[in-house]
Amino acid sequence: MMSLLNGKFAVITGAASLRGIGRKTAVRFAEEGARVAILDLDETAAQAAAAALPGGGHLGLACNVADHAACAAAAQAVLAAFGRVDILVNNAGITQPLKLMDITPDNYTAVTDVSLRGTLNMSQALVPAMRSGGGGSIICLSSVSAQRGGGIFGGPHYSAAKAGVLGLAKAMARELGADNIRVNSITPGLIQTDITAGKLTDEMRADILKGIPLNRLGDAEDVANACVFLGSGLSAYLTGITLDVNGGMLIH
Ligand SMILES: NC(=O)c1ccc[n+]([C@@H]2O[C@H](COP(=O)([O-])OP(=O)(O)OC[C@H]3O[C@@H](n4cnc5c(N)ncnc54)[C@H](O)[C@@H]3O)[C@@H](O)[C@H]2O)c1
DSSP: OOOTTTTOEEEEETOOSTTSHHHHHHHHHHHTTOEEEEEESOHHHHHHHHHTSSSSOOEEEEOOTTOHHHHHHHHHHHHHHHSOOOEEEEOOOOOOOOOGGGOOHHHHHHHHIIIIIHHHHHHHHHHHHHHHTTOEEEEEEOOHHHHHTSOSSSOHHHHHHHHHHHHHHHHHHHHHGGGTEEEEEEEEOOBOSSTTTTOOOHHHHHHHHHTOTTOSOBOHHHHHHHHHHHHSGGGTTOOSOEEEESTTSSOO
């Protein structure tokens, strides 16, 4: 067991999904010595995910990141248990494979509320504690879809939400640097999780693979390891960056 995150306290949103990026990030953080609070929609699932992490003292809480008050309440509960928070991973997100003209107002709200509003809500909820604690690292999950205008799985509203996350993260990095709070984004390519809800066909998968120099889809662990890097002191002089984890799918 390494210890890149020894003594650190982390909050990860959307981290209950068994094969998800958030869940794998929680596991990697715990392996590196962090204590982790898993926030997700369902309390039982969040608690079960926290209980399954290596080491002890982890926390599982219900929190809909789209709900400002729920984020504030979750932050208070985490701080009551941990006393401080050093790392926030804004990971919760949903996607929908829709074409432009098929996006309803409800679709737009659903997708942007989780990724974009959720990132703002949870960051606002934890920045005061990071400030008084002397600093922190906020990691925001965007997507290659933000950079290349979709074309992977999610629709234009997903690209817009994820591009919004990049802008929000960069603005937060600028504002929070003086508080020693670093804010960075990760833009994963296609990662094999359940976010596509069985709607990714073998044909789509084969097409996507043709454009990936490393010739494989990503695993949750590929992104989780990038989160360990951005959460740890290894990235102490990095803020406002966008870290591509895409196998070379987008080289720029
Ligand atoms: N899988 C990919 O190919 C890929 C690519 C680029 C970016 N991403 C992004 O990475 C992040 C994680 O994706 P994943 O593939 O692990 O997804 P996933 O579906 O496996 O997990 C997402 C988790 O978020 C939770 N969640 C959904 N809405 C929520 C809300 N309102 N409040 C709190 N939690 C909520 C879900 O319950 C689930 O546990 C997302 O932001 C996603 O957009 C994924």
